[in-house]
Amino acid sequence: MDQKYLLRIFPVEEAAKRADEFLFLSKIHELSKYVPNELEFRAIDDYQKAYMVLPFLPGVDAEEGLSRLTEEEQYAAGVSAGSELSNL
Numbered sequence: 826m827d828q829k830y831l832l833r834i835f836p837v838e839e840a841a842k843r844a845d846e847f848l849f850l851s852k853i854h855e856l857s858k859y860v861p862n863e864l865e866f867r868a869i870d871d872y873q874k875a876y877m878v879l880p881f882l883p884g885v886d887a888e889e890g891l892s893r894l895t896e897e898e899q900y901a902a903g904v905s906a907g908s909e910l911s912n913l
Contacts, residue, residue, distance in 0.1 A: 828880065829880070829881035829883075830864070830878050830879065830880060830881055831861075831878070831879045831880070831881045831882075832876060832877075832878055833876060833877050833878075833879070834874055834875075834876045835874070835875055835876070836873065836874065836875070837868050837869070837870060837872075837873045837874055837875050839875065840868045840875040843866070843875060843877060844866060846877075847863050847866040847877050848863075850862070850863045850879070851863045856912065857909055857912070859882075859909060861879040861880050861882055862879075862880065863877065863879060864877075864878040864879060864880065865877065865878040866878075
């Protein structure tokens, strides 16, 4: 089976903030199966860009997916997310 990846590219000016995000992912990945493990982070000054590589987690974007759910389903999803967060 082929592995799929998510490549996030952003301006190099955001590199410090994104590096913090990358380290945070590293810490909470150990606590939750819903958080992807970090693979690579790098700034490329010659191009004024930075990037991070994460494993691709299949599914639907939460903002899009939640809008398709009933209020009761949205509430249940919120309760589930809250439960997962309380374990962190």
